[in-house]
Amino acid sequence: MKVLVAVKRVIDYNVKIRVKPDHSDVDLTNVKMAMNPFCEIAVEEAVRLKEKGVASEVVAVTVGPKAAQEQLRTAMALGADRAIHVQTDDKVESLAVAKLLKGVIDEEQPGLVILGKQAIDTDNNQTGQMLAALAGLPQGTFASEVDVQGEKVAVTREIDGGLQSVELSLPAIVTTDLRLNEPRYAKLPDIMKAKKKPLDVKTPEDYGVATASKVSLVKVEAPAERKGGVKVGSVDELVDKLKNEAKVL
Numbered sequence: 001m002k003v004l005v006a007v008k009r010v011i012d013y014n015v016k017i018r019v020k021p022d023h024s025d026v027d028l029t030n031v032k033m034a035m036n037p038f039c040e041i042a043v044e045e046a047v048r049l050k051e052k053g054v055a056s057e058v059v060a061v062t063v064g065p066k067a068a069q070e071q072l073r074t075a076m077a078l079g080a081d082r083a084i085h086v087q088t089d090d091k092v093e094s095l096a097v098a099k100l101l102k103g104v105i106d107e108e109q110p111g112l113v114i115l116g117k118q119a120i121d122t123d124n125n126q127t128g129q130m131l132a133a134l135a136g137l138p139q140g141t142f143a144s145e146v147d148v149q150g151e152k153v154a155v156t157r158e159i160d161g162g163l164q165s166v167e168l169s170l171p172a173i174v175t176t177d178l179r180l181n182e183p184r185y186a187k188l189p190d191i192m193k194a195k196k197k198p199l200d201v202k203t204p205e206d207y208g209v210a211t212a213s214k215v216s217l218v219k220v221e222a223p224a225e226r227k228g229g230v231k232v233g234s235v236d237e238l239v240d241k242l243k244n245e246a247k248v249l
Ligand code: AMP
Pocket: 006, 007, 008, 009, 036, 038, 039, 042, 061, 062, 063, 064, 092, 094, 097, 114, 115, 116, 117, 118, 119, 120, 122, 123, 124, 125, 126, 127, 128
């Protein structure tokens, strides 16, 4: 079974986000970029399926600028066999990404497609669901456990207040939640080997998909600065402050 994994290049989660002075967008100048953390979990799950002998091949795919090949090389250093780069400098929205991934599914015919539940830059949480609808495939979103058994995959989903177990017939779409696994770190020899793995470059036109944005970004604002806290000497002082300063009692 072939497993297709979608990975997105985003701002590294450790970076403190800066907003451009004119509030037109987030400032990406000299900012460290990385693979979206939920996509790292998706790659890890696919590689584990290969190590278990369930998957025969792991293919990583990204939609983005030339620099996004860095994340494909990371995916290959972590164990993906090859990669597909759909190259565009447009800011591609979830629906267009889903349409492009549908094109890749049509070409590659994977048995399982794994995506992150959400990209930490735009927090859309849409692509996997849109892809399932476009491809007419069953979906198991927010997965905290994935168990492939023959022609089916059992997915434990993290839902409000508990877990839900679903069984999907393959091919299927799965999106990863945080507790699915702990991604490994790439080892230096694997980083070197990944440089030689095949990476196909495509364009959105190859799939007949328009990537121009239909949403315009109006304004970006940083969250309000948090005020410093104070230590109180006693419960009475705390109650007094809550009553008379914060006026919440
Ligand atoms: P989103 O719906 O944008 O929150 O993203 C959810 C997941 O869809 C991500 O974790 C990726 O697996 C996939 N995805 C979103 N955008 C891209 C992209 N440009 N290239 C590849 N995969 C993507």
